[in-house]
Amino acid sequence: MRVETELKLDFDDVLIRPKRSVAPSRASVDLQRSYRFRNASPAAGWNGTPIMAANLDTVGTMRMAQVLHGLHMLTCLHKYYPLEQLIDFFTTDPASPSAFYTLGIREEDFDKLQMFVKKAGDQARLICVDAANGYTKFFVDRVKQVRELCPGAILLAGNVATPEMVQELLIGGGADIVKVGIGPGSVCTTREMTGVGYPQLSALLECADAAHGNKGHICADGGCRRPGDVAKAFGAGADFVMLGGMIAGTDECEGEWVIADGQKRSMKFYGMSSVEAQEKHQGGVKDYTAAEGKCMEMPYKGPVAEVLRQIMGGLRSACAYVGADRLKDLSKCCTFVRCTRTHYPVPD
Numbered sequence: 001m002r003v004e005t006e007l008k009l010d011f012d013d014v015l016i017r018p019k020r021s022v023a024p025s026r027a028s029v030d031l032q033r034s035y036r037f038r039n040a041s042p043a044a045g046w047n048g049t050p051i052m053a054a055n056l057d058t059v060g061t062m063r064m065a066q067v068l069h070g071l072h073m074l075t076c077l078h079k080y081y082p083l084e085q086l087i088d089f090f091t092t093d094p095a096s097p098s099a100f101y102t103l104g105i106r107e108e109d110f111d112k113l114q115m116f117v118k119k120a121g122d123q124a125r126l127i128c129v130d131a132a133n134g135y136t137k138f139f140v141d142r143v144k145q146v147r148e149l150c151p152g153a154i155l156l157a158g159n160v161a162t163p164e165m166v167q168e169l170l171i172g173g174g175a176d177i178v179k180v181g182i183g184p185g186s187v188c189t190t191r192e193m194t195g196v197g198y199p200q201l202s203a204l205l206e207c208a209d210a211a212h213g214n215k216g217h218i219c220a221d222g223g224c225r226r227p228g229d230v231a232k233a234f235g236a237g238a239d240f241v242m243l244g245g246m247i248a249g250t251d252e253c254e255g256e257w258v259i260a261d262g263q264k265r266s267m268k269f270y271g272m273s274s275v276e277a278q279e280k281h282q283g284g285v286k287d288y289t290a291a292e293g294k295c296m297e298m299p300y301k302g303p304v305a306e307v308l309r310q311i312m313g314g315l316r317s318a319c320a321y322v323g324a325d326r327l328k329d330l331s332k333c334c335t336f337v338r339c340t341r342t343h344y345p346v347p348d
């Protein structure tokens, strides 16, 4: 047993220090990024605003993908769509180049992907291999298997939160982008249930460094609750930021809505390891496991485009405060200051 005493940080432990600069106007800040990936072969690239909808069954919907495609953003579809619907989507929908086909690590998930490839060829240009715990050899082997099946796909894999495992997934697993986040999710209870986790801002700083040194990329997954957190994630070196809770409750989500007077009021929002999700998709919680997710009522937020407009506005302004003309330069221009409080409540 060992204790690491160096302080590790979460989004709420820091602020971004403003810097004197030849201020770019907020309107001119470029949020588009252009990436080339290390393992997809033949070489593959992507251009757009690097924000992704998470593969939660309420958020990672085809409707979400259609709207986010129009905004040059990405969506990780949830893994519960039937095969035929996925084939139809990926072979006919104009939004499909902005959607990840997501699979879990069970045998049947891989069988389904094999069937998909047999019937639809290499139509899923983006593939996400998703596991709550990306630290197992089994997981790395699964990522490798997906890479062998789909050599040309841009492969996103996770979750992990430490640099050595980022490198293992990039080098050993053949992933292009590693998803970073153990425990920060809004409806995640892993930290409470297991005591396991890693403060998300430090995880991003450390994992970005490990990935970029190997021409790899990372996606920050979990813990963004406000637009400023998205700016901090990019500032810490994330190449992509994935959102669940921030875009849950928007029109593009699917789930159980509370409707009053003909108006949407709230939506049931739950983690994918919650009792609710396990009952819905796996026929209940297994005896030997405990749920590591929770369920809440998420207030209705209107169209997702409006929520994302706010986030983009916050990002442009963050860039202007530190003198970055482009989102690409935000991490280079970013100095974080540790603080004891990030914002103040309205006076009583």
Ligand code: 5GP
Pocket (backbone or CB within 6 Å): 054, 055, 056, 132, 159, 181, 183, 184, 185, 186, 187, 188, 189, 190, 221, 222, 223, 224, 242, 243, 244, 245, 246, 270, 271, 272, 273, 274, 292, 293, 294
């Ligand atoms: P959010 O943006 O809501 O803070 O975080 C979304 C992320 O939380 C998801 O992309 C996923 O990685 C994680 N997550 C979703 N459901 C669960 C769950 O039930 N348990 C855990 N440990 N993490 C979850």
